Amino acid sequence: MLNFDDIDRSLLSELQRDASQSLDSLSDVVGLSRNACWRRIRLMEDAGIITARVTLVDPAKIGLPLMVFMQIRTGSHDPDWQSRFATAVKTIPGILSVYRMTGDLDYLVRARVADMAGYDRLYQQLIARLPVADISASFVMEDIKDSTALPL
Structure with missing residues (x-):
């Protein structure tokens, strides 16, 4: 436009x-x-400015109160691994966002799970699909601001 x-x-x-x-x-x-x-x-x-119209759902009310950020480092940067990784994260329920990063971190993954056991299931699904060098996780204790609205 x-x-x-x-x-x-x-x-x-x-x-x-x-x-x-x-x-x-x-x-x-x-x-x-x-x-x-x-x-x-x-x-x-x-024009692609509006890409979708969605309904936002309260994650706690549907049994997914725990948000986790997974920091992933890979031992491989070849196109085949990247393609397999993209396919894996797109098909694993609970994974909401995935970003390829600059610096020491290769990927940042945002996910929602019910509890630590749910996180472990998600983790096991991911590592069963492809090798990664390192995964560390940080769990959100409090949502201070979480918005989908872009500043205009």
């Missing part, structure tokens, strides 16, 4: 806050007609 403006930013802010809002509500907030609001949202979807 070449003409991304303040109205688009306002629309995105509102949608990031609550994507279930009606077009009427959104159009009132941003000062556009319902149809103009809908067209801008469609343009942002078509």
